[in-house]
Amino acid sequence: MLELDHLTKRYGDRLALDDVSFTVGDGRLTGFVGGNGAGKTTTMRIALGVLAADGGTVSIDGSPVTTADRRRFGYMPEERGLYPKMKVLEQTVYLARLHGWTAAAARRNATELLERLGLGERLNDTVESLSLGNQQRAQIAAALVHKPEVLVLDEPFSGLDPMAVDVVQSVLADAAAGGAPVLFSSHQLDVVERICDDLVIIAGGQIRAAGSREALRAEHGTDRWELLTSGDAGWVRSIPGIEVVSFDGGWALFEAETDASRRAVLEEAVSRGDVVSFTREQTTLAQIFKEVVR
Missing domain, CATH: 3.40.50.300 (P-loop containing nucleotide triphosphate hydrolases)
Structure with a gap:
């Protein structure tokens, strides 16, 4: 070492x-x-x-x-x-x-x-x-x-x-x-x-x-989640404890105040039957770099 x-x-x-x-x-x-x-x-x-x-x-x-x-x-x-x-x-x-x-x-x-x-x-x-x-x-x-x-x-x-x-x-x-x-x-x-x-x-x-x-x-990454649906994902904005960062048709990037809020989004998407993917956003080194040197 x-x-x-x-x-x-x-x-x-x-x-x-x-x-x-x-x-x-x-x-x-x-x-x-x-x-x-x-x-x-x-x-x-x-x-x-x-x-x-x-x-x-x-x-x-x-x-x-x-x-x-x-x-x-x-x-x-x-x-x-x-x-x-x-x-x-x-x-x-x-x-x-x-x-x-x-x-x-x-x-x-x-x-x-x-x-x-x-x-x-x-x-x-x-x-x-x-x-x-x-x-x-x-x-x-x-x-x-x-x-x-x-x-x-x-x-x-x-x-x-x-x-x-x-x-x-x-x-x-x-x-x-x-x-x-x-x-x-x-x-x-x-x-x-x-x-x-x-x-x-x-x-x-x-x-x-x-x-x-x-x-x-x-330590430095943001806890953001991406949802992709086959329909319109505008309903995500109505889930309590959710802040939508970006939105485009069937895709939404959001932050959840709690795990329960995040699960509520997934459960609602499943109930609508149109989930294509649901993933945690991968924080890039460029994003971490910008945050820590600010």
Whole structure:
């Protein structure tokens, strides 16, 4: 488990991080979301030792992170960090070698990883000749090629098309399944919501919410219900304890003051014999994000 405990960081008079604390569990994909300037990159750089915190600690499995521990980390910065004139395979092998891999093992793992990321036909092309999306894939390979025990990725899905997002998601999920804590930031809330196990929301240098998707939905989500009927659902407005949020023909979105009120809607719909569906609205990450950063 990667633990960040009471981190603070100042840039002059600006407090960039204000008592930031959260954990990234072993084998968990943790999405780290926040607006521009919220403190995501600063937090990640402190976790990696690239920046020094003014206060607080970073621990792995309960012990302070050491330089030796960080050699087992994998990091993908948001900025391009590869040598543009090196060939894709050559560079990925080189980075694995820096982590102590033998030449044969480094080449084998780099080739397998690049092929899985869709770069099998570009192994001998220079990085600068790749499209921005393919450069992003190469950057991800650079972070993963040494099979790190902890992964920290800053905007790994930036510039990727939907198919590439699915490929990268699968690669990260496999890393987590192998036991690695995986922390990644992204502005693509729909992607974060789809793939992560846990969420951390930061705004103004402060953690506003953290926990599993289900826990955050239970804590911050609205208790709304959707009814779809084959007839007109206007009668829902007459049920006591019901506030209709939106209504369109046979569809109604409503909030219920009590479970009894909600059951009354369902019972009335069944008695009319025209129920198509009756479901609880799924609160999205975008809705939770807007609520907690307001």
